[in-house]
Amino acid sequence: MHLKYESTIREALVDGNKSYHQVTEDICRPIEGKPTKLWAIGFWLSVSLLLFGIFCVSWEVYWGTGVWGLNRTIGWGYDITNFVWWIGIGHAGTLISAILLLFRQGWRTGVNRAAEAMTIFAVMCAGQFPIWHMGRVWNAFFVLPYGNTRGPLWPNFVSPLLWDVFAISTYFTVSLLFWYSGLVPDFATLRDRAKTKFRKMAYGFASFGWAGSAKHWQRHEMLSLVLAGLSTPLVLSVHTIVSYDFATSIIPGWHTTIFPPYFVAGAVFSGFAMVQTLLVITRKVLNLQEYITIGHIEAMNKVIVLTGSIVGVAYLTELFIAFYSGVLWEQEAFRLRVLGPYWWAYWAMMTCNVVSPQLFWFKNLRRNIWFTFFMSIVVNIGMWFERFVIMMTLHRDYLPSSWSYYVPTWPEVGFFLGTFGLFFTMYFLFAKYAPVIAIAEIKFILKTSGQNFKDKMNTIEEKADEHFLEEQLSHH
Amino acid sequence: MSIKKFAVAAYDDEAVLFPAVKKVRSAGYKIHDVFTPFAVHGLDEALGEKESDLHIAGFIYGITGTSTALGFMGWIFTTDWPQNFGGKPHFPLPAFIPITFELTVLFAAVGMVLTFCYLNQIMPGVKKHIFHPRQTDDKFVMVIEVNDTNAAETEAFLKSTGADETNIQIAESDWWYGRFDKKEDYEIQQQLA
Numbered sequence: 001m002h003l004k005y006e007s008t009i010r011e012a013l014v015d016g017n018k019s020y021h022q023v024t025e026d027i028c029r030p031i032e033g034k035p036t037k038l039w040a041i042g043f044w045l046s047v048s049l050l051l052f053g054i055f056c057v058s059w060e061v062y063w064g065t066g067v068w069g070l071n072r073t074i075g076w077g078y079d080i081t082n083f084v085w086w087i088g089i090g091h092a093g094t095l096i097s098a099i100l101l102l103f104r105q106g107w108r109t110g111v112n113r114a115a116e117a118m119t120i121f122a123v124m125c126a127g128q129f130p131i132w133h134m135g136r137v138w139n140a141f142f143v144l145p146y147g148n149t150r151g152p153l154w155p156n157f158v159s160p161l162l163w164d165v166f167a168i169s170t171y172f173t174v175s176l177l178f179w180y181s182g183l184v185p186d187f188a189t190l191r192d193r194a195k196t197k198f199r200k201m202a203y204g205f206a207s208f209g210w211a212g213s214a215k216h217w218q219r220h221e222m223l224s225l226v227l228a229g230l231s232t233p234l235v236l237s238v239h240t241i242v243s244y245d246f247a248t249s250i251i252p253g254w255h256t257t258i259f260p261p262y263f264v265a266g267a268v269f270s271g272f273a274m275v276q277t278l279l280v281i282t283r284k285v286l287n288l289q290e291y292i293t294i295g296h297i298e299a300m301n302k303v304i305v306l307t308g309s310i311v312g313v314a315y316l317t318e319l320f321i322a323f324y325s326g327v328l329w330e331q332e333a334f335r336l337r338v339l340g341p342y343w344w345a346y347w348a349m350m351t352c353n354v355v356s357p358q359l360f361w362f363k364n365l366r367r368n369i370w371f372t373f374f375m376s377i378v379v380n381i382g383m384w385f386e387r388f389v390i391m392m393t394l395h396r397d398y399l400p401s402s403w404s405y406y407v408p409t410w411p412e413v414g415f416f417l418g419t420f421g422l423f424f425t426m427y428f429l430f431a432k433y434a435p436v437i438a439i440a441e442i443k444f445i446l447k448t449s450g451q452n453f454k455d456k457m458n459t460i461e462e463k464a465d466e467h468f469l470e471e472q473l474s475h476h
Numbered sequence: 477m478s479i480k481k482f483a484v485a486a487y488d489d490e491a492v493l494f495p496a497v498k499k500v501r502s503a504g505y506k507i508h509d510v511f512t513p514f515a516v517h518g519l520d521e522a523l524g525e526k527e528s529d530l531h532i533a534g535f536i537y538g539i540t541g542t543s544t545a546l547g548f549m550g551w552i553f554t555t556d557w558p559q560n561f562g563g564k565p566h567f568p569l570p571a572f573i574p575i576t577f578e579l580t581v582l583f584a585a586v587g588m589v590l591t592f593c594y595l596n597q598i599m600p601g602v603k604k605h606i607f608h609p610r611q612t613d614d615k616f617v618m619v620i621e622v623n624d625t626n627a628a629e630t631e632a633f634l635k636s637t638g639a640d641e642t643n644i645q646i647a648e649s650d651w652w653y654g655r656f657d658k659k660e661d662y663e664i665q666q667q668l669a
Contacts, residue, residue, distance in 0.1 A: 017623070020513060020614035145548070156572035157549045157559055166578040174585040182591060184598070189612040197657040204656025208593065209602035216596045217515040222528040223592045230534075230581045241574055357499055440514035443614075458507050 005461055011295040012451040013106055018290070024189060027435050027442070031190060037283065043432075045154065046424035053103055056411040065135045068412050073404040074394045078412040079129040080245075081387040085270070086126035087168065087242055087420065088263075088383060090151065091235055092271025093119025094175055097182075098231035101224070106449050107299050109289045113438045114282060115275045116179040116432075122274070123172045123427040125419035130164070132415070161245035167241040174234060178227045178424050181220070184210050186439045239267040246390065251392040253333035256321065262314035264365050266383060269307035269353070271367010272300050273379035280373045282436055284386050291437050298339045301366040308357035311386075315354060333393055341405055342392045345385050352382025479662055480621055480649045482508060482608045483630040485639035486617040490516045495594040496618065496637035497522045503633065508619045508649070511611040514666040531593070541583025545576040603654030615641075621649075 018026075035043075060067055070077050091117040100108035131140055143165045145155050152188035155162050190211040210216070243263035246254040276297065283292040322334040337346050356378055365371050396403045431438070447453050460468065490512070497519070500507060507523060536611045551558070554566045564571070593599055611617040619641070622630045627644050635642045646662065654660060 021610075024513075024613045035500060145552075152557060154552045154557060156561065157553065157575060158564065158568055160574075163574040163578075166575045170578040170582040174581060177585055177589045185514070185612065191656055192606060192609050192612045194656075200657035201655050204603065205600045208598035208600055209604045209651060210596075210598055210603045210612075211606060212511040212513060213596075214510045214512060214516070214519050215525055216598075218520040218525060219528045219530050219592055219595060221515050222518075222530045223588060226531050226588060227585060230538075230585055231618070233577070234581050237574070237577060244574075293542045443514040 001384060002281055004456040006454055011293065012440060012454050013110060013293070013295070013449040014446055015290040015293055015451050017341065017452045017455070018450060020446065023442050023446065024193070024439060026288070026291070027437050027439050028190060028193060030431075031161050031433060031435065034050060039428065043358040043465065046421050046428055049417055049421030050425050051421070053415055053421050056414030056418060057128075060132060060411050060415065061137055065133065067409060069407050069409045070379070071404055071406070073397060073402045074390050074392070074406040076394065077406050078408045078416060079085035079133045081384070081391045082416050083126050084242055086122050086129070088267035088270045089238065089274045090119045090122035090171075091118070091264070091267035091379075092275050094171075094178070094231050094235040095268055095271065096275070097178060098235060101228040101386060102232060106445055107296050109441045109445050110293070110437060111275065111279060111300070112441070113179075113182065114279055114436045116175060117430045117434075118278055118427065119175050119271075120172065121423050122180060123168065123175065123425070123429060125423050127168060127172070127416075128419055128422075135351050150348045154353060160241065160248050163241045164245060167238045171238045171411060174227070174231055178224075178231060179226040181227070182438055182441070183434060185212065185220070186435045188212065189439055190435070196202065226374050233237055235266055235347060239263045251330040251393060253337065254390070256318065257290070258314055258317055258321070262311065265307045265310040267385060270380055271310055272303050272307070273383070274378040276300055276372055276376035277305075277380070279367055280376070282431060286431065286436060288437060291442060294369075297369070297372055298366045301360045301372060302377070305357050305360035308353060310378070312354035315350065329398075336378050336396055337389060337393065338454065341395065342389065345389045345392065349385035352378045353386060401453035478649060479646060481623060481627060482607070482645050482647055483620045483622045483627060483634055484643050484645050485618045485634035485637070486608050486610070486641040487618070487639055490519070490616055492618040492638045494518070494522060496639065499637050500618065500620070500634070505620050505633070508621045510619070511607060511617040513612050513614055513616075516616070529619045530588060530592060533591045536617065537587030538584035540587075541580040542576055544583070545579035546572060549575065569617045595625070597651045600653050601653055602657060603649045605649075607645060607647065608641070
C-alpha cells in the first residue's frame with residue numbers, strides 16, 4: 001500500500017521516466033555490446049600489473065621472505081599494512097548490502113551490487129598477504145584444523161591470528177553467497193535476452209535455471225533478509241578480529257581497547273572511498289547516471305564524513321589515553337608516532353583522514369563529482385598511511401640496539417601493485433559481463449522511489465482521503 | 477517430469493496482475509505458478525502461499541555451527557591434546573567466542589543457500605521451461621494447467637482479466653538437465669505443429 005504523501009525533499013533514486021523494460025535495457029546494454037577500446041586498455045593494463053605481481057611473489061617464494069625489507073625488529077611491514085588496508089576496503093560492500101538493507105535505506109539498491117563485488121575482490125587481494133608472508137607457503141594448510149599425524153598437533157584456537165583465518169574465510173564465503181544469490185535472477189534476465197548461442201549457454205548456466213516463480217521470489221526475499229542479518233554482525237566482527245592481531249599483543253601503542261571500534265570505523269571509511277572511486281567512473285563509462293545519481297554519491301559522502309570524524313576522534317583519544325595512562329612506554333610510542341622518524345606518515349594520515357574529509361560538511365562539495373573522486377583517492381591514501389603508522393610502531397622496541405628503520409624493497413612494492421592488478425582485472429571482468437546494478441532490485445523500488453512515481457504523486461495527493469483509502473484497499 | 481498443457485497469460489504491470497489473480501482464484505481456477513521479473517510483495521499472500529520456513533532452517537544450521545565449534549575446540553583443548561598456553565584454562569570460553577561466532581554464521585549461510593537451491597530446484601545445468609521470454613524482464617506471467625476440454629475457455633477467461641497476451645503452451649512442468657541454447661524435443665515438435 002502506498003502512502004498518500006510523498007516527501008518533497010527526498011530525491012528520486014531512479015531519475016528519468018523509466019519503465020521496467022527500460023531499466024533492463026539500460027543496465028544490460030553495456031553487457032550485450034562489444035567491449036570498448038577503453039575497457040580493453042584498462043583490462044590488459046590490469047592483467048599486466050597482475051602478472052608483474054605474480055612475478056614478484058614468485059621471486060619472494062623462491063628466495064624467501066629475506067628479499068623483503070623486514071628485519072628482526074620490524075617483522076610486519078608492507079605485507080600486513082596492505083592486508084589490513086585491503087580488508088578494510090572490503091567492508092563497505094557488506095555494510096551497504098546488509099546493514100543498509102536492515103536500516104531500510106533505499107539508496108543502497110543502486111550501489112550494492114558493485115560495492116559487494118568490490119568487497120569480494122578486495123578480500124581476495126587481502127588474503128594474499130598473510131598467505132605469502134608465511135614464507136614456506138606450501139605449508140599454508142597447517143592453519144586448518146585437519147586430522148594429522150603430527151601429534152596430533154592442532155592449530156592454536158586462542159590465537160587472534162587463527163581467528164583471522166576463520167573470520168576472513170567466513171567473510172569471503174558469506175559475501176560471495178550473498179552477492180551471487182542476488183545475481184542469479186539478473187543472470188536469468190540476461191539469459192532470456194541473449195542472442196548468441198554461447199551467451200544463452202553461459203548465462204543459462206550462471207542463472208541456475210531461475211525462472212522467477214512467485215514462491216521462489218518469496219524464498220529469495222527471506223534468504224536475503226536472513227543473510228543480511230547474519231552479515232551485519234559478521235562485517236563488524238571481521239575488522240574487530242583483525243584489530244585483535246594488534247590489540248592482544250603487548251606492544252605499546254597496540255595494546256589498546258579502542259582498536260576494535262576504531263578499526264571498524266576506519267574500514268567503513270576507506271571502503272566507501274573505494275566505492276566512490278569505482279562508481280564515479282563506472283556510472284560515467286556505462287552511462288548509468290540515472291541509477292547512481294548525485295544523491296547516491298552525496299549519501300556515501302555523508303558516511304565518509306561521519307566515519308572520518310569517528311576515526312579522527314579515535315586518533316585524539318589514543319594520544320590522550322597515552323598521556324593520561326602515565327605509562328612511560330605508551331607515551332614514548334605515541335611521541336615517536338607524531339614526532340619520530342615516521343612523522344611524515346603520521347601527518348599524512350592526519351591530513352588525509354581527519355582534516356580534508358571535513359570539507360564534506362559543505363553540500364556543494366558533497367555533490368561535486370570531481371571533488372568526490374579526488375577525495376576518495378585522498379582518503380584511501382590516508383587510510384593506507386594509518387595502517388603503515390600502526391605497523392611502524394615496531395621500529396623502536398625496549399632495546400635501543402635493535403632500533404631500526406624500515407624501507408620496502410621492490411618485491412614488496414611489486415606484490416602490492418600486483419594486488420591492484422588482481423583487483424582491477426576482476427572488476428573489469430565483472431563490469432563487462434555482469435549487471436553492475438541489481439536489475440530486479442531497481443525494478444522493485446522503481447514504483448516507490450523513481451522519478452516517474454514522484455511525478456504521479458501530485459494527482460494522488462489531491463485526492464480525498466476516503467477515496468484514496470478505498471482505492472488502496474481494493475487493490476490488494 | 478511430465479509434459480502438460482498450460483494456459484498462459486502475460487500482464488503488463490503488477491497493478492493489473494493483483495486483481496487478475498483475485499479474479500482467477502475466485503472463479504475456481506487453480507494457478508500453476510506466477511512468474512515475475514522481481515519480488516512482488518504481497519503476491520505470495522494473494523496466491524495463498526504460506527510464509528517461507530527458510531529462516532527456521534537457517535537457525536538450525538546456525539546452532540549446528542555453534543555446537544560444532546565449541547565441541548570441537550573444547551574436545552581438542554581438554555581431551556585430545558591439552559596444552560598450557562600461558563597458564564590459561566583449558567576451556568577458555570571468551571577466547572573461543574570469535575571462532576564460534578564465525579562458524580555459526582558460516583554454517584547458517586552455506587546451509588541456507590544450499591537449502592534455498594534445493595527447495596527451488598535450481599543448480600548450474602538445470603533448465604526450466606520459460607513461458608514468456610520477457611518474464612524475467614517486464615512481464616508478469618500467470619500459468620494455469622488445462623486439458624483439451626477447458627483450454628479455450630480458460631484462455632478466454634484470462635484474456636478478460638486484463639492480460640495483454642494469452643496463449644496455450646505444451647510444456648514440461650518440472651525442471652530437467654539441459655542447456656538454454658538448445659531446444660528440447662517437445663519444443664521442436666510443438667513448433668512444427
